[in-house]
Structures are given as C-alpha cells and as structure tokens.
Amino acid sequence: MKKKYISSGAPASVIEYVRSLGYEVSLVEAGGDILSPVSSHPDIRMCRLGISDDAPIVFAEAGELGTEYPEDIRYNACCTGKYFIHKLKETSPRLLSRARELGMELIDVKQGYARCSCVPVDENSIITYDQGIAHTCQKLGLNVLAVSPGHVNLPGYETGFIGGTAGAFDDEILLAGNVINHPDGEMIIRFIEERGKRIKYFKDFPLTDIGSVI
Numbered sequence: 001m002k003k004k005y006i007s008s009g010a011p012a013s014v015i016e017y018v019r020s021l022g023y024e025v026s027l028v029e030a031g032g033d034i035l036s037p038v039s040s041h042p043d044i045r046m047c048r049l050g051i052s053d054d055a056p057i058v059f060a061e062a063g064e065l066g067t068e069y070p071e072d073i074r075y076n077a078c079c080t081g082k083y084f085i086h087k088l089k090e091t092s093p094r095l096l097s098r099a100r101e102l103g104m105e106l107i108d109v110k111q112g113y114a115r116c117s118c119v120p121v122d123e124n125s126i127i128t129y130d131q132g133i134a135h136t137c138q139k140l141g142l143n144v145l146a147v148s149p150g151h152v153n154l155p156g157y158e159t160g161f162i163g164g165t166a167g168a169f170d171d172e173i174l175l176a177g178n179v180i181n182h183p184d185g186e187m188i189i190r191f192i193e194e195r196g197k198r199i200k201y202f203k204d205f206p207l208t209d210i211g212s213v214i
Contacts (some may be wrong), residue, residue: 002053005042010210016191024210033065037156041211050081051168053118058095062214073112087112111131122195145191147184153208160209167213172198177207
C-alpha cells in the first residue's frame with residue numbers, strides 16, 4: 001500500500017481524506033530535536049524527491065537536525081522530480097547526494113524553508129509566496145505562480161507558509177484548509193487545474209500549515 005506522512009497535529013478531516021484515497025497514513029509525532037509546534041511536521045524530518053507516489057523519500061537521521069536555524073532546514077527542499085530547490089549550502093549532504101544520483105537539476109535559493117514556501121504542482125510548476133524563489137525559478141524556465149505571503153495559520157507563529165498546507169498526489173493537489181479565503185485563492189485553483197490536476201481543499205477550517213503531506 002502507498003504511504004503518506006502527515007503531522008499527528010493535522011486536522012482529522014485531512015488525515016481521513018488521505019486514508020480514503022487508499023493510502024496508509026503514517027502520523028509523525030513531535031520529537032525532542034525540533035522546536036514545537038513544528039516538530040511533528042514531515043517537511044522538516046524528511047524529503048520526498050519528487051511529486052509522484054513512487055518518488056523516493058530520504059529521512060533525517062539522528063543528530064542531523066537541531067532546534068536552531070539552519071539546523072532545522074536540512075530536509076526542507078522543494079522537489080518536483082525534475083528540480084531540487086533549496087539553500088544548497090545548508091542541505092543535508094545525504095539528501096543532496098541522493099538528488100544528484102537521481103539526476104535532478106539543483107536550484108540554489110536563499111530561502112532555507114523552501115518546501116514550506118512552495119507548493120510543487122508538477123515537474124515544471126510551483127506556487128510560492130517567496131519572491132526570491134519565484135524570480136530564480138522563472139529565470140530557469142519553470143512555471144511559477146507568485147502569491148501573497150501570509151494568510152496561513154500556524155499555531156505559535158505569526159503566520160504559516162502556503163507550501164506547508166500542501167500535499168502532492170499523482171493527479172491531485174491537496175491544500176489543508178479553505179483556499180477560497182486566500183486573496184489569491186481563485187488564481188491558485190486555476191493554476192493547479194490548468195496543469196491537469198484536481199484540487200482538494202477543506203472549507204471547514206482556514207488554510208493551515210501542517211508541515212506538508214509527504
């Protein structure tokens with residue numbers, strides 16, 4: 001059975017929806033090496049090297065992560081399968097080596113929280129609020145939808161990040177919360193659908209950074 005990793009703190013409706021698609025759900029529990037409330041976020045503890053269900057996942061090993069930046073961003077790369085987007089000097093050497101083995105094109109950006117900042121939509125397309133990522137990726141030929149920052153809940157923080165709401169499936173993009181209430185909600189939906197993907201969102205709670213569905 002295919003598996004997805006979701007924070008144990010994610011809304012129950014998100015967890016149950018992913019299970020309804022036929023996935024085994026592995027809940028990521030909070031741990032001692034990362035600050036709460038993001039310590040249960042999958043996108044801090046692992047990286048899927050692509051958006052397909054078959055893309056390999058590299059997991060952080062003991063001692064690789066820490067409570068302070070940049071020790072908490074080692075695995076927070078945005079990966080479309082074709083592209084690997086991260087602050088490369090801070091990427092886990094193990095993760096970087098695996099990306100190179102897979103022949104991924106490495107894109108160096110200033111934003112260490114690249115996965116939190118981006119929704120990978122397909123091999124060549126991302127959604128991001130980060131202007132630096134948007135500019136760099138557009139120059140390299142990616143399709144980029146730049147959206148307004150903020151408008152995402154993350155308990156304990158002033159704001160969460162759009163990428164942290166998202167999960168990529170083979171033919172669907174999931175956003176945890178009501179994307180309609182985002183100032184660019186209609187553009188986000190249109191951008192995803194124009195790339196042949198369905199979109200799933202949840203009208204009963206605001207867009208919420210759950211650390212991605214990996």
